[in-house]
Amino acid sequence: MKLKTEIYQAIAAVDYHKLQAEFQAQNELLVLENFLPNSILDRFLSLLPSLQPAINRNYIPNHKKGGSISRYSLDSVAPIFGEFYHLSTFFEFLNEITAEKLLPCPDTDPHTYALYYYTEPGDHIQYHYDTSYYHGKRYTVLLGLVDTSSSKLEYQLYRDIPNRETQMRSLSLTPGTLVLFNGDKLYHRVTPLGENEQRIVLTLEYVTDIRMGMLKRFVSNMKDAIAYFGFRQVFRPWGK
Template structure:
């Protein structure tokens, strides 16, 4: 079940320069390069590997970037698509197609070459952007009503290669926690449970097929919003897998209009 309100106005994207990069993209790369240079990357890479492709950093984003993400949440509130799957999920979502129009800063941050290269160092994989028709490429997830949650699951990749999930904390006035289990698919290593309540600006990164996880239910008078980025190693997807992915996204997250709008030609620039 869903109730959808999606604005149709399209905002103008930043002007492109002769090099093809917008000023905001250059600024983001410069800022992220500075922030990432301050991290102990070799230690974090080892931690990621030891935890079976999982990494948590409490203080990751620059403060002003977190503030811009919080502002984006308020900009997209009228476009939240709510869904309810009995026994598994309740909450709201805003897909990349709407974010492209109402919160272009998120799209620019997702495409940051500095961020992607750093993630490649952590994973050892060559990462690519998700295809433009993937509404999960970058999306905001809203927990705004008591009981909003998502049950135990993997971020299953329907692509030919791996799909990595990056979670960024945006708003967390809640008692919700990200519960997870490490090594569930690592032969010879016992499952290792963990739990974290990641604050605004925090970073969680993992291989979607390896981390079993959930978000615990929202309490009364609470609110939680997180941002996800999805990167892939191979953007190819077989037709049947595409069908399954589209149906899941339509029913559980964004609604049929957002998932299938690009196929009908009703989309702006991504």
């Protein structure tokens, strides 16, 4: 109940009309600094030491290097992340901004909510879209937890709109910052981490249709297994 109250108070302070307008004007992208209350942020941060053993490191030459923790591990060790993901107040906020009826991803999606760890020199991810393998749209929420780095979230705004000039932008995902975007519209990357730097991000995924074909589910699972969470996490026996 306390978590719901804290996020309700944070959302109550925003100007919905302004944020809705920004979201649409930026081709379904919104950046909101200092969104996450310090009380919630501090609780998330307090759990990070206990999550260290669950990090799966991955390296794909010329594409990605970093660490990740899937929703399965979070459910087991730190269920507060799943509780936050499912908060009805947060869903209502996202629905208002996107003008969609968003749905939680199925329990079989390891990317529903996850942590990204950029903690070693050179950790990064190259330009990509958060492609939706679902029948409907997929919206990504990024929440900054730790950022003691020079690494940036760089993105190309309006890249998918014909006859409109692409704008190059970048930002630091400082603790508490929220970034919301349509995964099929924002072409983005994370620039390489430097020496003695650290960047940890909570990612949440919401969709407009939970259906997914068998082939696309296989492709999605293979991507998550290779690039994020490892085969044991993604293809683990159901319920374990």
